[in-house]
Amino acid sequence: MSLSSTVDGGRRLTAGRHTLGLFRSELRLVFGRARTQAGLGVLAAVPLLIGIAIKLSGSDGDAEGFLGQVAGNGLFLIVASLGLSLPFFLPTAVTVISGESLAGEASLGTLRTMLTAPAGRSRLLAAKMVALAVFCLAATMTIWISGLIVGFILFPVGDVLLLSGTTVSLGEGLLRALLIAIVISLSLLGLAGIGLFVSSLTSTPLAAMAATFGAFIVLGIMTAIPQLHAIHPWLLIYRWQSFADLLRDPPYWHEIARNLLVQGAYLVVFYTAAWARLTSRDIT
């Protein structure tokens, strides 16, 4: 293509190509912040602390579950850390980042500038959601990598004992741990969707974070009340623990699929609600 034809087309010709610029910029905004890096740092410390605690206590597999297997096989540090981060650390991180996403821009006033740039409201929302999804994956992968490093340094590593009593190679074990990290990051998407929606309602990021975390706590309490068992399958975190089904032989997909369907349902509902809110909202 000659130079003149490129110039000729001007903006129109290249218009479609630059759509990704906003998404890249959004990732820089999320991951460039000290707050995000500190959060990922805390998550990276989880395997380290667990690993050191187990090493110091010298316990040799007395504990039940994945924690008890760490001393025998460092690979289980990944699984145990992911499992232990799931009820609190990971949701907290997702709550902070998602609560910040739109409310943060609104409170800074940059939302105005972004919209007159123009970013386009639907497109900006999509970029925010993609960045949140990438953050969810980054958060679980941080634990995965940290758990891998710490586990391999502190503990012996070898073939992996599955829940069903069969043993698979270390490579397959790592692959399954990776799948667990991915499944857990997908499990966080429903919460991220709620956070994004709440964030679209307010111009105060702290309020958005508090409300999102409050919703998470309420869902947790509802999941713990047996009388509500009829609606349990619909609750966001009811099947969060199903990631462990990946350690069966063969993996049991039913609950994982259900969990992901529930996450998808929450995501669709709250994402479209955030869309309705953002596209109809007066930006002041």
Place this chain on the structure above:
Amino acid sequence: MGVTQRSRRWLVPVTAVAVVAGVGALGPVVADASPKLPGITAQDLLAKVQTAKVDGLSGTVRSSANLGLPSIPGVEGGNQLSELLSGQHTARVAFATPDKARVSVLDNQAERVWTTDGKSAWAYDSSRREAVKLTLPARSAKPDKPQAAPKNYDPQAVAKQFLDAIDPTTKVEVSGTEKVAGRDAYKLRLVPKTDRTTVGSVTLAIDSKTWVPLDVTVMPRTGNDPAVELGFSSVSFDVPAASTFTFTPPKGVKVTDKKVPATRQAPHPVKPPKAVGPKGEKAPAQRGDKPTVLGEGWESVVMVRGVKTTGNGPVDQLLANARTVQGSWGKGKILTSKMVSALITDDGRVFAGLVTPDTLQAAAAKAPR
């Protein structure tokens, strides 16, 4: 863009909620639409069931029990019997003729496995990382199923005999068809003729090709939710690979060798909760003497004597809230639920059954002291 036009955007999330709720509520209904199958009588169906013979199967069994039992505070977990009597459970089962079977109960982040390849049997508990091995005695090459059947038997005759026998107490009918685990099945329904039981009906789903029962559902007399449902959520009638039934104790797992009981109880592939065997069940309350069965059919009541009912915190608490009743049989407390009723007399007898409280008291009145 006007204000009304903007508020119309909220129709999108509202629609999303409706679609999600619709798929969630109606999806299973649509998927389980009754298949079209040729008509069949109950007797023919029962006859077919007896001829059912598969060389192997594997699948996932899901059970859910909602007996309406009061939850006893402080007795959560640690008790497999009470655990299996409530809530939902999923197990993977596999079976191959003549004597290979595997059941693994999929617990939360753990798994309990019982498997036998005919020569040895294993029980494995992943949460404790303990395995128990049973070496089975050498056995004759004869497969045990056909052995159990009489030499000259006519399935039709047996079916008729069975129907005649239960006719006074129970209505038996083919009540339609349904899809179970993706297979077309006939529904065989048994309805008690008496109103003294809490059981509303028992429905079996029977596969229309292999004539294997795929699902059993017990409905209470009142309410629309099954009290017990046990059935396949997926099933394959391919013979599973032999390796499915072997167990190699992994490194780091404590293995206990155990003596073989004289009459081996192989885990039944279809009913995993019954197969909890090797662990042994601790009864929830203190043991009394041997239970006696009073009455018959749906009205059967079990009596246990000499049960110490005080000094057990949670049970005391439960009884404190129970209704006090008295009659010619004496005085006691009665506990009722949707399915099960229990009468605890002050002289230490316990009557229980799938019957109404009145039936229970009537049984107590006739019972030997």
Place this chain on the structure above:
Amino acid sequence: MTTPQEPPPPAASAAPPIVTRGLTKRFRGGQVAVDTVDLEVPAGSVFGFLGPNGSGKTTTIRMLLGLIAPTSGSVELLGESMPKAQLKVLPRVGALVEGPAFYPFWSGQANLLRFDAADRTADPRTRKARAAEALERVGLSNAAGKKVRAYSLGMRQRLAIAVALMQRRDLLVLDEPTNGLDPQGTREVRNLIRELASDGTTVFTSTHLLAEVEQVCTHAAVMSRGKLVRQSTVADLRAELRPRLVVRTPDLAQAAETLKGLGATDLKTTEETVEGDSGDLPIDKFAAALVAADVRIHGFGLERPSLEEAFVALTGEGFDVAE
């Protein structure tokens, strides 16, 4: 009904860059912030948008840019209907809305890059060069790498203008562009506006500083309590103002008496002047009368009132002067 005599429609380039019809915004409380405003900004003009605080200027600007939705009425920007065509139109519009807003934890340059990346028509290959040029134009080249957190209000204001200058624009919408700037910065921004206007960019700038309008604007509109009370060229606005007779004298009472006697109206007395509307009477008659009445005259003449007075006359209220 069409008549053959009607002139042909103006060429697209000459179409007014901003047209509003019956633009109204009623907030949820029922308060009407902008009330049936018909604004028409001619192409190539530097248009001063005047009004006291709370008169609906910023609300109008937000509606122009599609940030808030009008309750009724319509906005056309560069010939396209807003906010429907915003993704098409806004890349050609540079905007600064209600004070500078940035990511304080990023450098000025990083902020420019993000806002530019949000516009999908902006070429990423030239992004850095354009950012450098925009920073240069507003005099922030030296502070480009500094975090915005460390910027002064004036620097932020310049950076906000730099955002609007990242690309060649057909229209600039600037809300109080000189707010927070020192006199030197104010002068620079005014020069910048003149420079851009001479390149053919239409500039729509809201302000509460009349001096700004007098110095740079070709057109002006005045808002008061949500209503557009006047719009015309600045020259017309001035021409309409009646000149006033001003007498500088120590004998205030006597002078006032004399002027009144000759039919002057709207008399006002300050510490050392008496002024009024001389009506149709030539002013030499007043001079003669004052001399005859032994009024000591230190100064005498007709003075054209400032826009500020015109503004007060139109809105019935003064400016809350921020500076």
